[in-house]
Amino acid sequence: GNSVTQMEGPVTLSEEAFLTINCTYTATGYPSLFWYVQYPGEGLQLLLKATKADDKGSNKGFEATYRKETTSFHLEKGSVQVSDSAVYFCALRYSSASKIIFGSGTRLSIRP
Amino acid sequence: EADIYQTPRYLVIGTGKKITLECSQTMGHDKMYWYQQDPGMELHLIHYSYGVNSTEKGDLSSESTVSRIRTEHFPLTLESARPSHTSQYLCASSEWDNARNEQYFGPGTRLTVT
Secondary structure (H helix, E strand, O other), rough: OOEEOOOOOOOOEOOOOEEEOOOOEEEOOOOEEEEEEOOOOOOOOEEEOOOOOEEEEOOOEEEEOOOOOOOOEEEEEEOOOHOOOEEEEEEEEEEOOOOOOEEEOOOEEOOO | OOOOOOOOOOHEOOOOOOOOEEEOOOOOOOOEEEEEEEEOOOOEEEEEEEEEEEEEEEOOOOEEEEEOOOOOOEEEEOOOOOHHHHHHEEEEEEOOOOOOOOEEOOOEEEEEEE
16 A cells, blocks of 8 residues: 655754655556644644645755655755754655555754 | 634533534535544545535544535534544635646634533
8 A cells, every 4th residue: 555654753853953754655647745844832734845746845945856766755955944843744745646655753952 | 815714712511511513615616525633733634515415424434524514614513522532623725627636625623522
């Protein structure tokens, strides 16, 4: 079946460090891929998305590339800030009629 | 910016009470969803709707019920709250038309049953 596996947390980094949160997926066909972010006490917000192979989604300094050959959509940021502390969810959706499938979430904490 | 609202944001209630969590969106989306989020952060889909008068159970069994009488409104009801219902409840909506469309989330209701 369709599923998303993402890096377990928590991940703790110092400010200005390089961030990678791994995400791999299993899906039939060609799903769309998403990263959502949840700040403390809030709902989820879309961070970025990619709808076909080799697409790169980017927003707020975060990037992720849709890699069909490795079925991956890893989230990266070159220099993290304290304000990036949140929970990050990788997700996929494989047809217009389907629900979105979420990974289990990765908690990121950034030390000043 | 997403226009999806949930009330109340926080609710503390005693065992056995009936509660309704409200969710409304002003984007005209056909699809709406309810998720339960456990302390470990994982999201569990408990109900969804593809439009007016359509409701379906999600992946996680839940004692709650939902209704969809109007496009913009998707309330969730617990007839008799129990401590095991203590959780964060997130409502979401999306457009119907294609797989590229993301879900928009409300801010959530944090429910505590004592």
